[in-house]
Amino acid sequence: MSIHTRTIPLSRKLSLHILPILSDNYCYFLINHHTNQYAMVDPSDSKKIHQYLNSNEGQSLFNQKSLSTILTTHKHWDHAGGNLYFVKNWKEFSSLEKVQVVGNGECEGVNQELKSDLESFTIFDDKTVVQAYHTPCHTNGHVCYLVRTSDEEGGNFDCLFCGDTFFVGGCGKFFEGTAQQMFDNIVKLNKEIKDPERMLLCCGHEYTLKNMQFIVDKISDTETSRKYLNKYKNLMEESHGTVPSTWQDEKEYNPYFKAALLESFETRREFFDKMIKDGSATEDDLKTWSSVKILQTVRDLKDKY
Ligand SMILES: [Zn+2]
Numbered sequence: 001m002s003i004h005t006r007t008i009p010l011s012r013k014l015s016l017h018i019l020p021i022l023s024d025n026y027c028y029f030l031i032n033h034h035t036n037q038y039a040m041v042d043p044s045d046s047k048k049i050h051q052y053l054n055s056n057e058g059q060s061l062f063n064q065k066s067l068s069t070i071l072t073t074h075k076h077w078d079h080a081g082g083n084l085y086f087v088k089n090w091k092e093f094s095s096l097e098k099v100q101v102v103g104n105g106e107c108e109g110v111n112q113e114l115k116s117d118l119e120s121f122t123i124f125d126d127k128t129v130v131q132a133y134h135t136p137c138h139t140n141g142h143v144c145y146l147v148r149t150s151d152e153e154g155g156n157f158d159c160l161f162c163g164d165t166f167f168v169g170g171c172g173k174f175f176e177g178t179a180q181q182m183f184d185n186i187v188k189l190n191k192e193i194k195d196p197e198r199m200l201l202c203c204g205h206e207y208t209l210k211n212m213q214f215i216v217d218k219i220s221d222t223e224t225s226r227k228y229l230n231k232y233k234n235l236m237e238e239s240h241g242t243v244p245s246t247w248q249d250e251k252e253y254n255p256y257f258k259a260a261l262l263e264s265f266e267t268r269r270e271f272f273d274k275m276i277k278d279g280s281a282t283e284d285d286l287k288t289w290s291s292v293k294i295l296q297t298v299r300d301l302k303d304k305y
Pocket of ligand 1 (some may be wrong): 074076138164
């Protein structure tokens with residue numbers, strides 16, 4: 001993937017670093033400049049990541065910093081596949097006594113197993129708090145991680161590491177779950193996120209252009225949808241990548257968010273205009289269908305697209 005790496009300051013002490021990997025995956029780094037430690041989210045291709053950490057750019061960012069934590073969103077190899085390598089070779093990356101590998105028990109290499117929804121735990125020596133949300137659907141054991149920064153530490157952005165639960169303009173395939181579960185995931189997280197414009201959505205794949213093209217072609221041919229499609233096209237042309245978006249962005253165009261969160265007929269009709277035009281749903285359907293039924297219909301259309 002010819003997308004540049006990027007670093008985004010989250011607060012005075014934390015930065016987010018984005019590393020494109022495999023054909024369209026992302027591995028994220030959370031760098032703590034106070035404790036000189038870092039965490040990795042979904043380090044799939046361990047060889048490539050090791051090479052990257054030894055490159056000039058990797059050295060400039062991670063030299064003298066210790067790997068303290070791996071956060072794993074779910075069991076698929078393109079997310080959890082590097083865990084065992086880093087557990088085995090952690091001394092090459094860390095001066096700490098061990099590396100903390102957090103995730104659901106079905107993921108390989110996990111040594112700090114999450115047992116329940118909404119579990120929170122700390123990472124780094126300064127006790128940065130991470131909240132885990134169980135978001136079953138793509139896989140049964142899928143987890144999203146939310147890291148909040150505070151005003152006292154000059155926080156600009158919070159991060160949601162959402163793996164293959166949500167994507168920019170989309171959501172993960174329902175391999176082990178249902179539309180009801182995806183609906184529940186969106187509603188649950190939406191309640192938690194009080195400041196959607198500062199919540200960065202850090203998803204596991206670069207699927208944005210396909211998702212946005214699908215939205216305009218089959219779901220919602222509105223000015224907003226087309227505006228975002230163009231914005232993301234331009235970013236990709238500049239090899240910039242489209243992640244992270246924000247939770248607020250997703251509320252503007254993500255059809256699964258719209259399905260879950262729009263309740264009135266008028267707002268549904270306005271957004272799902274292309275579905276009505278194409279006959280995928282009638283006006284009557286949009287009046288009577290439950291949110292879950294709309295969400296499932298969008299998923300079915302995408303799976304056939
Ligand atoms: Zn997956």
